[in-house]
Amino acid sequence: MIKTRWLFIVIFGLALIFRLGIAYFLVTPKSVDTDSVYKIATEIEQGSMVYNGAWKYYNNPPVWMWIIRLLLIFISVNNSSLAFASKLPFIFSDLGIGLLIYYIARKNKLKTSISCFFAALYLFNPLSLLISSYQGQQESLSLLFILASVYIFMNEKSYWKISYFVFSALLLGISATIKLIPLSLIPAFIIALWKRHFPDNILTLFRSSIIFVILTLLPLVLVFIPYIPIWNSVVERVFNYIPLSGVWGLSSIDIPTNIGFSIPKWILIKDYYLNVRIVLLLSYGIILFKRFNLLESVIVVFLTPLVFSSFLAAQHLLWFIPFLIIWLIYNWKKHTMFIFILFSVVSGGMCVLAYAGFLYWDKPFTLIIRKFYFWFMFLSFILSILLWCEFILQNKWKKIFMR
16 A cells, blocks of 8 residues: 555656656747747736737637736746746646546546556656647646546536536636637537437427537636627637648648658648538547547547648647546557557657757758658657547457458
8 A cells, every 4th residue: 555655656756857857957938839938928018918919829718828927927926937937837737637547547446556557648648748848838738627527527426516517518618718629529518418318308408508508618708808809809819710731640741841752632621621620520420420428529529630630730639648548447458558659659759859840940950850850740640540540440440350
């Protein structure tokens, strides 16, 4: 008992030390995405709104901007750097996700050592380490709320006399105030709700579905109220934002300087909104056809874009990871685990090369770094396809190849 308790302390302690070390010793104001934090801070100190200026980099709901405002107060008292402080919310969010994974494993009656192993799969995953501690993207903060929302919904557990249904919807809504991506999960929750209660009172199900959507959107509506006077700028920056294409998947292969060959133009979907619609329709078509539960549905929604979308960046690779780890707690598949670990290592290498290329953009050896980066990205893309097929088909591989 004492040994396993120490194992828990060591794993979470090392996870914290590694993250703090990366954020403190390796991050500089010029590091990838950290430069934007300083731009946002400058806008705040000048008293302007980031949605209302000529600079159009900030494309998320305002919560992250509010957090930066609090961090400016924090560093003024503690005399620390904004580059380091801006990573702290995501570092502690990572630890929160690790604790939730550990808690779920223990609730599933796994030993402490095995539960620590599953927590370590996330805490020491190269993607979670780098995206939170070095790149400083908001993914882990949003994922923490989604994970709590999914767990509460699936377990139908109420807190402080608040129905699981209400609590789950509000947590999902809070996650969307950080990044809008969680809104794509609303249909998954509605489908899970209908599966759970159908064929009960249909009118009640319709009413419950509408209430869930309203409660999910409520936090998002509330955080945007202060920006109603500049709503057109908000729509342009946040809701009409189109991510960069050509840095992931098939679109990157189409650049001849990347890995040396091109693909037919008709395969690529250059229209962002068309690409989003196709990916969502495919995801929910699979969910309905396979009759996936909520946890599996979340994995499909977050994993499918890695295979079929070209509008992704490194941080988007993190979205499915904590949910797949929890799924493996309930459904141990050694082949899935092997592909997942390989994908994480290769993707981590891809991120390191991307950060190095950004930091040393004007150096002669950057071309070599970029060449290796695109090869790592290509391997990561192939592994994401294998992982998607492995998860969708699960135990159907042998049946398919034995026909």
